[in-house]
Amino acid sequence: MHAYRSHTCAGLNSANVGETVRLSGWVHRVRDHGGILFIDLRDHYGITQVLADADSPALPALEKLRAETCIRIDGRVKARDAALVNPKLPTGEIEVYALSVEVLGPSDDLPLPVFGEPEYPEETRLTYRFLDLRRETLHNNMILRSNVVRSIRNRMWDQGFNEFQTPIITASSPEGARDFLVPSRLHPGKFYALPQAPQQFKQLLMVSGFDKYFQIAPCFRDEDPRADRSPTDFYQLDMEMSFVTQEDVFATVQPVITGIFEEFGKGRPVNKDWPLIAYKDALKWYGSDKPDLRNPIKMQEVSEHFKDSGFAIFANLLKQDGTEIRAIPAPKGGSRKFCDRMNAYAQSQGLPGMGYIFWREENGAMEAAGPLAKNIGPERTEAIRQQLGLGVGDAAFFLGGKPEAFEAVAGKARNVIGFELGLTDLNRFEFAWIVDFPMYEKDAETGKIDFSHNPFSMPQGGLDALNTKDPLDIYAYQYDLACNGYELISGGIRNHTPEVMFRAFEIAGYGKEEVEKRFGGMVKAFRYGAPPHGGCAAGIDRIVMLLADEQNIRQVILFPMNQRAEDLLMNAPSEPTNAQLRELNLRVIPKEA
DSSP: SSSSOSSSOOOOOOOOOOOOOEEEEEEEEEEEEOOOOOEEEEEEEEEEEEEEEETTHHHHHHHOTTTTTTTEEEEEEEEEEEGOTTTTTTTTTTTEEEEEEEEEEEEOOOSSSSSSSOOOOOHHHHHHHHHHOOOTHHHHHHHHHHHHHHHHHHHHHHHOOOOOOOOOOOOOOOOSBOEEEEOOOSSTOEEEEOOSSSSHHHHHHHHOOEEEEEEEEEEEEEEOTTTTSSSSSEEEEEEEESSSSHHHHHHHHHHHHHHHHHHTTOOOOBBSSOEEEHHHHHHOOOOOOOOOSSSSSOOEOOOGTTTSSOOOHHHHHHHHOOOOOEEEETTTTTOOHHHHHHHHHHHHHTSOOOOEEEEEEETTTEEEEEEHHHHHHHHHHHHHHHHTTTTTOOOOEEEOOOOHHHHHHHHHHHHHHHEEEEEEOSSBBEEEEOOOOOSSOOTTTOOEEEESOOTTTTTTTTHHHHHHOGGEEEEEEEEEEETTTEEEEEEEEEEOOHHHHHHHHHHHHHOOHHHHHHHHHHHHTTTTTOOEEEEEEEEEHHHHHHTTTTTSSGSSSOOOTTTSBBBBBTTTTTTHHHHHHHTTTOOOOOOOO
């Protein structure tokens, strides 16, 4: 017999009754039924019930075992009584009568329980992540992640892509976040960077003649943590193709992503027709460039109904340039209690509040109610109702000013309204491409023009647009894939000609010499017959988070950092030794108090 096991803890059934077997695993749970001891033995594959009675030579040793002790059991497979069969377990028809036991790895008292998975402080869970990973939910999340990655690889290979690995130690590149810098021992005073993405390398692969590339790429960004973002590193499905248009990329990506969500989405519907929504429309209709389309609410501009109206706040706002009034329809939200609650929500988000109108039946007729209705009168109120398609029992909320000041809160309010009114179908996946991103944006404080997203995207209209248009009116061949309120994919058709690249960076304040210095490899490559190319990257962590129904990305990462970007298990970041600093020609300057 094998030194440790003849079967796994999920491998026995009624066909094995009468066999002598050997199992190894962890003591999941111990139950003493007065003379009969039951142990649930767990390994990676499942659970087997082990029992011992007064006649079992293993009973004295089993009685001393603590939870999570790693043991080996020799025993005889017995059929359970029909009344005791557990249909929830693959091994539920049998149990193993213990003949001998050996402790392979003793366990101290547990800092957190594995059985039952009660809520526990995150700091404890991350400090003892190896125990946390034994818990069923987290363990299954990691198996799901592994299966998703395997399936992605197979789907990419099936579409004719080749998998290549690009460098981890490279040069700094402006990708929209801070770099992690790595000091060079051989070149004192100089630093490498961990790649924020394999952007330049995958473009160089296209110039090198590899038509279709992908990899499951580690990416490193020194970012502030969020529930849907790791503060240090993450993995993405990175891909690039030559001789493609934006539509070609969409047609390639959709079957891969759809297939993954159909395979691992537990039967939840996936929309087949992915709409294309312009960036500016996404902000106008949903208050976000990653809208949750499970929620049917679509915001609308209603400025004309408030111009020169009796509601002075909105009427005066509209006399200022760049202002507008938007409405959030709220079907079934027509009660003063709900309206007041949503007004309070807007105030909790830093706005003065949200105006509202709700429609009710009064003396057999429909009546508009609320402070706004009284101020603007029945004619304007009726025009608003008809524009929004609302009726008795419905409501609408209103926000005004410059869109950039209220759009984000409006988007959050739309989500809350959809959820609280039961309008959002939580049991499905809704995808949409967000397209026509602005090439540039202006810093509100400095007035400086900079890239709004990926600096390597091709401007729509090419060199002519760069030379003749206001930079803020130029769109890029840049696109994102949104699903259920998350950005899953970002990509673009790339800028592949030196003159367009130089001009694009010049508008953003980067001179030709700086572009040559920072992106010399790409500039050089583009002078030798660069093909038109484009691609995208899909966030593996976020995909798995959605499939696993998790709200926090740390639930699908094996060894994540905490909210302060600390690894509590491995004690990182840590202080370097003096010898290490000398070797790198560095010294640490204490931070001023």
